[in-house]
Amino acid sequence: MKAARKPRRALAWCGYALALALAALGVGGAVAASTVDPAFQPVLARLVADGFSETKLRRLFSRAEMVFTQKAMADKLTALYMRKYGLRLVADVQGRLAALGWYPGPVDGRLDRMTRWSIRAYQTAVGLAPNPTASEALLAELDRRPEHAPAGLAFPDFSGQEVHDVVLTPERLAEAREFYVRNAKALARVRDRYGVPEEYLVALLAVETRVGHYLGDVVAVVNLASLVAGEDPSRLASAFAYERPDAKRQAWLDAKAMEKGEWAYGELKALLRYAEAQGIDPLSMPGSIYGAIGICQFMPSNALKYAMDGDGDGRADLFNVDDALMSLGNILRAMGWKPPMTEEAMRKVFYGYNHSQVYVNTIMGAAERLRADVASGTLKP
The missing domain is CATH 1.10.101.10 (PGBD-like superfamily/PGBD)
Structure with missing residues (x-):
């Protein structure tokens, strides 16, 4: 089935380009948008074909911030x-x-x-x-500057567990402790409802966003749209100029670009639906380079499924601490969190949240430090 689908997907960009050309001539739809970044015009056409409001999309894609970037x-x-x-x-x-x-x-x-x-x-x-x-x-x-290493340079032993060392620095742990104390009531509500202890919730947020201090330095909708536009191999040629991949490797790259672009298109649609449901301007949402949003860094498809109203205001705003914490408990439960939990079971859940053993190791390390602080009385919720 995969081999049969790929040619149809690979032809999609030609179809979108043809639709845009016809629209520009007044034939068929009216999707041509002279103020839209050319890289995004096929993306806009796809969204319109999938039932999104062309008027709203034109308004969004014509804004100055909507500029294609190949970086993602x-x-x-x-x-x-x-x-x-x-x-x-x-x-x-x-x-x-x-x-x-x-x-x-x-x-x-x-x-x-x-x-x-x-x-x-x-x-x-x-x-x-x-x-x-x-x-x-x-x-x-x-x-x-061909500086030689000093004689007898001692190289470190990297055989132990790898962690994101920056998360476990005194400064970053201090941020986590302050968040723990400031949001003790909200954390307790999540623990009571979903069974996730406070230290694991805080540790995960410490890894993801510095407990809300860093929500990403890109705009999620721009990067997701750019990932979709990046299905077109011509937009990425300069990124691999140094590598000079041969024909076989280039074909592999093209197939991966199509695969990741199709994934991003689903997330882009989910982001637009989430923004509409919550009354949020899509361009006001910072995110990760791959489109994760909010204090807990949900992918938009997960935002649609698991975002919760934690403060009772009728909205499920992942940039709101109470909502983000309740949403985090909700998704962790869906991923298999059910007390009592062994360390192996906890690791499996966190790996489901982000497929990285380094990520999991860091959460476990930060949670251990927070738990020890509570036990010693140095951290008092």
Whole structure:
């Protein structure tokens, strides 16, 4: 079935482009929009064909903020490509670092913990701001400043559990504790209704959004629309210029772009429906690079299913703390949270929320620290 569906989906963009051309000539519908970013015109056409109000969509897509960006799709495809094949750019950085004594691992094109540590170590040594990513700018610095590692450089042991270290810093844990105290009543209501202890709710939010302090620096509807537009391979060519994928790998990239774009289209529709139901301007909602929204970072399809009114005002606003906490309890219960819970069962639920063992490890670590604070009396709800 998958092999049969792909050709039809691949032809979709041609169909949308034809519909737009006909509309511009006054034939068929009236979807042509001269003020809409050209990359988004096929997206608008699809939404209209699926029953969304053309008037509202025109108003939304004609606003200055609605500008296509390739970053969301490029980042997603880069991560997938690196996992499958390794990245030429990362391998070149690893090779240069290894030659200078900063990197002891394999030159495999994968940005693992050791590679990130080695990049930071080199950057610190030459006076650059630590930024553990592979880039052409870093390659240029390595060529310009080939600083050798000191003799006998001790490399860290990364055999233990990996966590997002920044979440467990004193500053970030202090934010979590303050949130715990300030929202003790709302947290208790969620625990009573869904059986999720306060420390796990707070720990998850500490990982997702710094307990509401960071909701994303992009607009969710723009990124989701951009992911849909990114199904068109021509819009992403520059993102893989350094990699120079061969025909087989390019075909794989094109198929992945179509797959992720189709997923994003479902989330875009869900976001527009959620915004309409809650009376929220879609462009007022910040989100993750892949469209997750709110204090608890729900994907829009989950917002439609699990968002709850936690403060009794008749709305389920995921940017409202009471609503977000109740919604979080609701989705965790749906994912399998049912006391009493073993650690293995809790880990399974959190992995369902975000498919990353590092993510799960960090939640468990933050929750352990909060629980110890409560037990010792240093954290008093």
